[in-house]
Amino acid sequence: MEGKTLADRIENYIKWLLKSSADGIVELQRQELAERFTCVPSQISYVLSTRFTIERGYLVESRRGGGGYIRIARVPLNAEERLKGWVHEALGEYLSQEAAVELLERLGEEGLLTRREQLLLAAAINRQALPVELPRRDQVRACIMKAIILTLMRDDFPSAG
Amino acid sequence: MEGKTLADRIENYIKWLLKSSADGIVELQRQELAERFTCVPSQISYVLSTRFTIERGYLVESRRGGGGYIRIARVPLNAEERLKGWVHEALGEYLSQEAAVELLERLGEEGLLTRREQLLLAAAINRQALPVELPRRDQVRACIMKAIILTLMRDDFPSAG
DNA sequence: GGCGATTTAGCCAGCAATAGTCTAAAAAAA
DNA sequence: TTTTTTTAGACTATTGCTGGCTAAATCGCC
Numbered sequence: 001m002e003g004k005t006l007a008d009r010i011e012n013y014i015k016w017l018l019k020s021s022a023d024g025i026v027e028l029q030r031q032e033l034a035e036r037f038t039c040v041p042s043q044i045s046y047v048l049s050t051r052f053t054i055e056r057g058y059l060v061e062s063r064r065g066g067g068g069y070i071r072i073a074r075v076p077l078n079a080e081e082r083l084k085g086w087v088h089e090a091l092g093e094y095l096s097q098e099a100a101v102e103l104l105e106r107l108g109e110e111g112l113l114t115r116r117e118q119l120l121l122a123a124a125i126n127r128q129a130l131p132v133e134l135p136r137r138d139q140v141r142a143c144i145m146k147a148i149i150l151t152l153m154r155d156d157f158p159s160a161g
Numbered sequence: 162m163e164g165k166t167l168a169d170r171i172e173n174y175i176k177w178l179l180k181s182s183a184d185g186i187v188e189l190q191r192q193e194l195a196e197r198f199t200c201v202p203s204q205i206s207y208v209l210s211t212r213f214t215i216e217r218g219y220l221v222e223s224r225r226g227g228g229g230y231i232r233i234a235r236v237p238l239n240a241e242e243r244l245k246g247w248v249h250e251a252l253g254e255y256l257s258q259e260a261a262v263e264l265l266e267r268l269g270e271e272g273l274l275t276r277r278e279q280l281l282l283a284a285a286i287n288r289q290a291l292p293v294e295l296p297r298r299d300q301v302r303a304c305i306m307k308a309i310i311l312t313l314m315r316d317d318f319p320s321a322g
Numbered sequence: 323g324g325c326g327a328t329t330t331a332g333c334c335a336g337c338a339a340t341a342g343t344c345t346a347a348a349a350a351a352a
Numbered sequence: 353t354t355t356t357t358t359t360a361g362a363c364t365a366t367t368g369c370t371g372g373c374t375a376a377a378t379c380g381c382c
Contacts, residue, residue, distance in 0.1 A: 040360050054289045065367020067166035068340035116319050124285045129308030147290030158277050201370050226377025229330040
Protein backbone atom coordinates (compact mmCIF):
# COMPACT_ATOMS: atom_id res chain seq x y z
CA MET A 1 0.00 0.00 0.00
CA GLU A 2 2.68 2.48 -1.00
CA GLY A 3 1.98 5.79 -2.60
CA LYS A 4 3.69 9.03 -3.01
CA THR A 5 1.26 11.19 -1.15
CA LEU A 6 -1.18 10.62 1.63
CA ALA A 7 -4.01 11.16 -0.85
CA ASP A 8 -2.56 8.40 -3.03
CA ARG A 9 -2.43 6.00 -0.14
CA ILE A 10 -5.99 6.72 0.88
CA GLU A 11 -7.08 6.31 -2.72
CA ASN A 12 -5.35 2.95 -2.99
CA TYR A 13 -6.82 1.76 0.25
CA ILE A 14 -10.35 2.57 -0.83
CA LYS A 15 -9.77 0.89 -4.19
CA TRP A 16 -8.50 -2.14 -2.38
CA LEU A 17 -11.62 -2.20 -0.23
CA LEU A 18 -13.71 -1.96 -3.37
CA LYS A 19 -11.91 -4.87 -4.99
CA SER A 20 -12.29 -6.95 -1.85
CA SER A 21 -16.01 -6.41 -1.67
CA ALA A 22 -18.27 -8.73 -3.57
CA ASP A 23 -20.63 -6.12 -4.90
CA GLY A 24 -18.23 -3.26 -5.56
CA ILE A 25 -19.68 -1.16 -2.78
CA VAL A 26 -17.97 -0.06 0.39
CA GLU A 27 -19.37 1.87 3.26
CA LEU A 28 -17.08 3.68 5.63
CA GLN A 29 -16.95 6.44 8.16
CA ARG A 30 -14.97 9.53 7.45
CA GLN A 31 -13.63 9.98 10.95
CA GLU A 32 -12.63 6.34 11.21
CA LEU A 33 -10.72 6.41 7.96
CA ALA A 34 -9.07 9.67 8.95
CA GLU A 35 -7.88 8.04 12.14
CA ARG A 36 -6.48 5.08 10.23
CA PHE A 37 -4.36 7.44 8.14
CA THR A 38 -3.76 9.91 10.96
CA CYS A 39 -5.08 12.90 9.14
CA VAL A 40 -7.93 15.37 9.35
CA PRO A 41 -11.33 14.15 8.18
CA SER A 42 -11.50 16.73 5.43
CA GLN A 43 -8.57 14.99 3.79
CA ILE A 44 -10.91 12.07 3.14
CA SER A 45 -13.39 14.43 1.56
CA TYR A 46 -10.61 15.78 -0.60
CA VAL A 47 -9.62 12.36 -1.85
CA LEU A 48 -13.22 11.44 -2.59
CA SER A 49 -13.91 14.61 -4.50
CA THR A 50 -10.76 14.44 -6.59
CA ARG A 51 -10.32 10.71 -7.25
CA PHE A 52 -13.74 9.10 -6.94
CA THR A 53 -15.67 11.18 -9.41
CA ILE A 54 -18.39 10.19 -11.85
CA GLU A 55 -15.96 10.61 -14.72
CA ARG A 56 -13.70 8.02 -13.19
CA GLY A 57 -16.60 5.67 -12.66
CA TYR A 58 -17.44 6.04 -9.01
CA LEU A 59 -20.56 7.04 -7.19
CA VAL A 60 -20.31 8.55 -3.73
CA GLU A 61 -23.26 8.88 -1.38
CA SER A 62 -23.17 9.99 2.21
CA ARG A 63 -25.18 10.87 5.23
CA ARG A 64 -24.32 13.11 8.16
CA GLY A 65 -25.44 12.89 11.74
CA GLY A 66 -25.37 10.00 14.14
CA GLY A 67 -24.87 6.77 12.26
CA GLY A 68 -23.57 8.75 9.29
CA TYR A 69 -21.58 7.06 6.56
CA ILE A 70 -19.91 7.44 3.20
CA ARG A 71 -20.76 4.86 0.56
CA ILE A 72 -18.57 4.46 -2.48
CA ALA A 73 -19.69 2.38 -5.42
CA ARG A 74 -17.71 1.32 -8.42
CA VAL A 75 -19.89 1.84 -11.45
CA PRO A 76 -19.66 -1.34 -13.47
CA LEU A 77 -19.60 -0.62 -17.16
CA ASN A 78 -21.62 -2.87 -19.34
CA ALA A 79 -22.16 -2.44 -23.03
CA GLU A 80 -18.98 -0.48 -23.13
CA GLU A 81 -17.70 -1.47 -26.52
CA ARG A 82 -21.02 -0.76 -28.11
CA LEU A 83 -21.48 2.66 -26.64
CA LYS A 84 -18.16 4.09 -25.85
CA GLY A 85 -17.18 5.04 -29.36
CA TRP A 86 -19.96 7.31 -30.34
CA VAL A 87 -20.63 8.49 -26.81
CA HIS A 88 -17.11 9.79 -26.68
CA GLU A 89 -17.33 11.44 -30.03
CA ALA A 90 -20.56 13.14 -29.06
CA LEU A 91 -19.60 14.04 -25.54
CA GLY A 92 -16.82 16.51 -25.21
CA GLU A 93 -16.43 19.06 -22.51
CA TYR A 94 -19.23 21.11 -23.97
CA LEU A 95 -22.53 19.83 -25.24
CA SER A 96 -25.20 21.87 -26.96
CA GLN A 97 -28.87 21.20 -26.39
CA GLU A 98 -29.27 20.11 -29.97
CA ALA A 99 -26.45 17.60 -29.72
CA ALA A 100 -27.78 16.30 -26.41
CA VAL A 101 -31.28 15.77 -27.74
CA GLU A 102 -29.84 14.03 -30.75
CA LEU A 103 -27.90 11.78 -28.42
CA LEU A 104 -31.01 10.97 -26.43
CA GLU A 105 -32.87 10.15 -29.61
CA ARG A 106 -30.16 7.81 -30.71
CA LEU A 107 -30.19 6.10 -27.37
CA GLY A 108 -33.90 5.69 -27.91
CA GLU A 109 -33.38 4.18 -31.35
CA GLU A 110 -30.88 1.78 -29.88
CA GLY A 111 -33.57 0.62 -27.52
CA LEU A 112 -31.64 1.83 -24.52
CA LEU A 113 -34.11 4.52 -23.52
CA THR A 114 -37.88 4.48 -23.59
CA ARG A 115 -39.83 7.35 -25.04
CA ARG A 116 -40.72 8.55 -21.55
CA GLU A 117 -37.12 8.48 -20.43
CA GLN A 118 -36.13 10.45 -23.48
CA LEU A 119 -38.70 13.12 -22.75
CA LEU A 120 -37.81 13.41 -19.08
CA LEU A 121 -34.10 13.63 -19.71
CA ALA A 122 -34.61 16.08 -22.54
CA ALA A 123 -36.53 18.25 -20.09
CA ALA A 124 -33.69 18.00 -17.61
CA ILE A 125 -31.05 19.24 -20.05
CA ASN A 126 -33.21 21.79 -21.81
CA ARG A 127 -31.70 25.26 -21.83
CA GLN A 128 -34.75 26.59 -19.99
CA ALA A 129 -34.13 24.13 -17.19
CA LEU A 130 -30.53 25.20 -16.77
CA PRO A 131 -30.26 28.68 -15.30
CA VAL A 132 -26.64 29.07 -16.30
CA GLU A 133 -25.05 31.35 -18.85
CA LEU A 134 -23.34 30.09 -21.96
CA PRO A 135 -20.78 28.73 -22.44
CA ARG A 136 -20.94 27.30 -18.94
CA ARG A 137 -24.37 25.89 -19.65
CA ASP A 138 -23.06 23.58 -22.33
CA GLN A 139 -20.47 22.38 -19.89
CA VAL A 140 -23.04 21.61 -17.22
CA ARG A 141 -25.12 19.80 -19.81
CA ALA A 142 -22.13 17.69 -20.82
CA CYS A 143 -21.59 16.63 -17.21
CA ILE A 144 -25.23 15.73 -16.72
CA MET A 145 -25.24 13.66 -19.89
CA LYS A 146 -22.09 11.89 -18.81
CA ALA A 147 -23.69 10.96 -15.52
CA ILE A 148 -26.74 9.69 -17.36
CA ILE A 149 -24.71 7.61 -19.77
CA LEU A 150 -22.69 6.15 -16.94
CA THR A 151 -25.83 5.21 -15.08
CA LEU A 152 -27.21 3.66 -18.21
CA MET A 153 -24.11 1.54 -18.61
CA ARG A 154 -24.12 0.15 -15.11
CA ASP A 155 -24.35 -3.61 -15.02
CA ASP A 156 -27.06 -3.44 -12.44
CA PHE A 157 -29.15 -0.92 -14.32
CA PRO A 158 -32.55 -2.47 -15.02
CA SER A 159 -33.14 -3.33 -18.65
CA ALA A 160 -35.91 -1.58 -20.52
CA GLY A 161 -39.38 -3.00 -20.15
CA MET B 162 -35.08 -5.96 11.06
CA GLU B 163 -31.65 -4.48 10.53
CA GLY B 164 -30.94 -0.85 11.03
CA LYS B 165 -27.96 1.27 11.62
CA THR B 166 -29.43 3.57 14.18
CA LEU B 167 -32.22 3.29 16.67
CA ALA B 168 -34.33 5.58 14.50
CA ASP B 169 -33.80 3.23 11.56
CA ARG B 170 -34.91 0.24 13.56
CA ILE B 171 -38.02 1.97 14.80
CA GLU B 172 -38.80 3.11 11.27
CA ASN B 173 -38.44 -0.40 9.93
CA TYR B 174 -40.59 -1.83 12.66
CA ILE B 175 -43.42 0.60 11.94
CA LYS B 176 -43.16 -0.07 8.22
CA TRP B 177 -43.33 -3.75 8.90
CA LEU B 178 -46.45 -3.21 10.98
CA LEU B 179 -47.94 -1.22 8.13
CA LYS B 180 -47.22 -3.94 5.59
CA SER B 181 -48.69 -6.54 7.90
CA SER B 182 -51.90 -4.66 8.27
CA ALA B 183 -54.62 -5.18 5.71
CA ASP B 184 -55.68 -1.57 5.36
CA GLY B 185 -52.33 0.18 5.65
CA ILE B 186 -53.16 1.67 9.02
CA VAL B 187 -51.52 0.97 12.33
CA GLU B 188 -52.35 2.27 15.73
CA LEU B 189 -49.86 2.23 18.54
CA GLN B 190 -48.95 3.84 21.81
CA ARG B 191 -45.91 6.01 22.10
CA GLN B 192 -44.85 4.87 25.54
CA GLU B 193 -45.30 1.22 24.68
CA LEU B 194 -43.18 1.47 21.55
CA ALA B 195 -40.54 3.41 23.46
CA GLU B 196 -40.35 0.59 25.98
CA ARG B 197 -40.01 -1.98 23.23
CA PHE B 198 -36.96 -0.12 21.92
CA THR B 199 -35.75 1.01 25.32
CA CYS B 200 -35.71 4.70 24.59
CA VAL B 201 -37.46 7.87 25.61
CA PRO B 202 -40.92 8.43 24.17
CA SER B 203 -39.84 11.56 22.35
CA GLN B 204 -37.61 9.37 20.23
CA ILE B 205 -40.77 7.89 18.75
CA SER B 206 -42.02 11.38 18.01
CA TYR B 207 -38.71 12.12 16.37
CA VAL B 208 -38.95 9.11 14.09
CA LEU B 209 -42.52 9.92 13.17
CA SER B 210 -41.77 13.54 12.35
CA THR B 211 -38.71 12.79 10.28
CA ARG B 212 -39.62 9.56 8.48
CA PHE B 213 -43.38 9.45 8.31
CA THR B 214 -44.03 12.80 6.75
CA ILE B 215 -46.68 13.66 4.24
CA GLU B 216 -43.95 14.11 1.63
CA ARG B 217 -43.08 10.49 2.06
CA GLY B 218 -46.70 9.48 1.90
CA TYR B 219 -47.73 8.96 5.47
CA LEU B 220 -50.40 10.50 7.57
CA VAL B 221 -49.98 10.57 11.34
CA GLU B 222 -52.83 11.30 13.69
CA SER B 223 -52.77 11.05 17.44
CA ARG B 224 -54.69 11.61 20.59
CA ARG B 225 -53.47 12.27 24.10
CA GLY B 226 -54.95 11.31 27.43
CA GLY B 227 -56.06 7.97 28.73
CA GLY B 228 -56.40 5.49 25.92
CA GLY B 229 -54.35 7.82 23.75
CA TYR B 230 -52.82 6.52 20.54
CA ILE B 231 -50.80 7.32 17.47
CA ARG B 232 -52.29 6.25 14.17
CA ILE B 233 -50.11 6.00 11.11
CA ALA B 234 -51.63 5.59 7.69
CA ARG B 235 -50.08 5.13 4.31
CA VAL B 236 -51.78 7.60 2.01
CA PRO B 237 -52.11 6.95 -1.68
CA LEU B 238 -51.55 10.14 -3.61
CA ASN B 239 -53.44 9.78 -6.82
CA ALA B 240 -55.26 13.02 -7.36
CA GLU B 241 -53.25 15.30 -9.56
CA GLU B 242 -54.38 18.35 -7.67
CA ARG B 243 -52.76 17.14 -4.51
CA LEU B 244 -49.67 16.11 -6.39
CA LYS B 245 -49.34 19.65 -7.64
CA GLY B 246 -49.79 20.89 -4.10
CA TRP B 247 -46.94 19.12 -2.44
CA VAL B 248 -44.69 19.34 -5.44
CA HIS B 249 -44.98 23.07 -5.20
CA GLU B 250 -44.31 22.99 -1.51
CA ALA B 251 -41.29 20.79 -1.94
CA LEU B 252 -39.86 22.82 -4.79
CA GLY B 253 -38.68 26.21 -3.76
CA GLU B 254 -35.96 28.24 -5.37
CA TYR B 255 -33.31 25.97 -3.92
CA LEU B 256 -33.38 22.20 -3.75
CA SER B 257 -30.83 20.00 -2.03
CA GLN B 258 -29.83 16.66 -3.49
CA GLU B 259 -31.37 14.89 -0.51
CA ALA B 260 -34.73 16.59 -0.98
CA ALA B 261 -34.65 15.94 -4.72
CA VAL B 262 -33.93 12.25 -4.28
CA GLU B 263 -36.70 11.99 -1.72
CA LEU B 264 -39.04 13.59 -4.24
CA LEU B 265 -38.01 11.15 -6.95
CA GLU B 266 -38.51 8.23 -4.59
CA ARG B 267 -41.96 9.40 -3.71
CA LEU B 268 -42.86 9.79 -7.37
CA GLY B 269 -41.62 6.27 -7.86
CA GLU B 270 -43.66 4.88 -5.01
CA GLU B 271 -46.71 6.55 -6.49
CA GLY B 272 -46.12 4.77 -9.75
CA LEU B 273 -45.48 7.99 -11.63
CA LEU B 274 -41.87 7.12 -12.35
CA THR B 275 -40.37 3.75 -13.12
CA ARG B 276 -37.31 2.55 -11.28
CA ARG B 277 -35.19 3.23 -14.35
CA GLU B 278 -36.51 6.76 -14.65
CA GLN B 279 -35.81 7.34 -11.00
CA LEU B 280 -32.21 6.20 -11.35
CA LEU B 281 -31.58 8.23 -14.47
CA LEU B 282 -33.04 11.40 -13.04
CA ALA B 283 -31.23 10.90 -9.75
CA ALA B 284 -28.01 10.69 -11.73
CA ALA B 285 -28.87 13.88 -13.55
CA ILE B 286 -29.35 15.92 -10.37
CA ASN B 287 -26.52 14.35 -8.38
CA ARG B 288 -24.07 16.87 -7.05
CA GLN B 289 -21.28 15.12 -8.87
CA ALA B 290 -23.12 15.63 -12.13
CA LEU B 291 -23.57 19.36 -11.58
CA PRO B 292 -20.28 21.23 -11.90
CA VAL B 293 -21.64 24.31 -10.19
CA GLU B 294 -20.71 25.79 -6.85
CA LEU B 295 -23.13 26.00 -3.96
CA PRO B 296 -25.50 27.65 -3.39
CA ARG B 297 -26.02 28.05 -7.10
CA ARG B 298 -26.03 24.28 -7.52
CA ASP B 299 -29.17 23.87 -5.45
CA GLN B 300 -30.79 26.53 -7.58
CA VAL B 301 -29.89 24.75 -10.80
CA ARG B 302 -31.19 21.50 -9.34
CA ALA B 303 -34.49 23.14 -8.41
CA CYS B 304 -34.90 24.35 -11.99
CA ILE B 305 -34.14 20.94 -13.43
CA MET B 306 -36.61 19.24 -11.10
CA LYS B 307 -39.26 21.79 -11.99
CA ALA B 308 -38.76 21.08 -15.65
CA ILE B 309 -39.03 17.36 -14.98
CA ILE B 310 -42.19 17.68 -12.94
CA LEU B 311 -43.75 19.92 -15.54
CA THR B 312 -42.95 17.40 -18.23
CA LEU B 313 -44.39 14.64 -16.10
CA MET B 314 -47.62 16.54 -15.67
CA ARG B 315 -48.13 17.36 -19.32
CA ASP B 316 -51.35 15.95 -20.66
CA ASP B 317 -49.56 14.41 -23.59
CA PHE B 318 -46.90 12.70 -21.53
CA PRO B 319 -47.08 8.93 -22.09
CA SER B 320 -48.36 6.95 -19.13
CA ALA B 321 -46.05 4.54 -17.38
CA GLY B 322 -45.95 1.05 -18.70
C1' DG C 323 -72.20 18.10 35.63
C1' DG C 324 -67.74 19.77 37.83
C1' DC C 325 -63.10 19.28 39.03
C1' DG C 326 -58.79 17.50 40.31
C1' DA C 327 -55.81 13.44 39.37
C1' DT C 328 -54.04 10.60 35.97
C1' DT C 329 -52.68 9.27 31.64
C1' DT C 330 -51.45 9.99 27.62
C1' DA C 331 -48.89 12.72 23.46
C1' DG C 332 -46.45 17.24 21.76
C1' DC C 333 -42.87 20.50 21.78
C1' DC C 334 -38.45 22.43 22.42
C1' DA C 335 -33.77 23.17 23.94
C1' DG C 336 -29.56 21.13 23.98
C1' DC C 337 -25.85 17.88 23.55
C1' DA C 338 -23.67 14.18 20.69
C1' DA C 339 -22.20 12.28 16.44
C1' DT C 340 -21.52 12.68 11.89
C1' DA C 341 -20.18 14.71 7.20
C1' DG C 342 -19.54 19.11 4.23
C1' DT C 343 -17.38 23.49 2.96
C1' DC C 344 -14.02 27.11 2.82
C1' DT C 345 -9.53 29.11 3.44
C1' DA C 346 -4.87 29.35 3.76
C1' DA C 347 -0.46 27.41 4.05
C1' DA C 348 2.83 23.91 2.64
C1' DA C 349 4.54 20.95 -0.86
C1' DA C 350 5.08 19.46 -5.40
C1' DA C 351 5.06 20.16 -10.20
C1' DA C 352 5.64 22.83 -14.27
C1' DT D 353 9.21 31.49 -10.25
C1' DT D 354 4.48 30.42 -11.04
C1' DT D 355 0.82 27.26 -10.83
C1' DT D 356 -1.40 23.21 -9.21
C1' DT D 357 -2.02 19.75 -5.77
C1' DT D 358 -2.12 18.36 -1.17
C1' DT D 359 -2.89 19.03 3.69
C1' DA D 360 -4.68 20.93 8.01
C1' DG D 361 -7.95 23.34 10.60
C1' DA D 362 -11.85 26.15 11.71
C1' DC D 363 -16.46 26.66 11.01
C1' DT D 364 -21.11 24.93 9.29
C1' DA D 365 -24.99 21.72 8.41
C1' DT D 366 -27.48 17.72 9.35
C1' DT D 367 -29.11 13.85 12.00
C1' DG D 368 -29.90 11.24 16.33
C1' DC D 369 -31.24 11.10 20.95
C1' DT D 370 -32.56 12.55 25.78
C1' DG D 371 -35.05 15.00 29.28
C1' DG D 372 -37.93 18.44 31.00
C1' DC D 373 -41.89 20.92 30.54
C1' DT D 374 -46.60 21.66 28.32
C1' DA D 375 -51.16 20.37 26.53
C1' DA D 376 -54.98 17.52 25.97
C1' DA D 377 -58.09 13.68 26.95
C1' DT D 378 -59.98 10.53 30.17
C1' DC D 379 -61.22 8.78 34.77
C1' DG D 380 -63.21 8.88 39.20
C1' DC D 381 -65.12 10.99 42.81
C1' DC D 382 -68.23 14.37 44.55
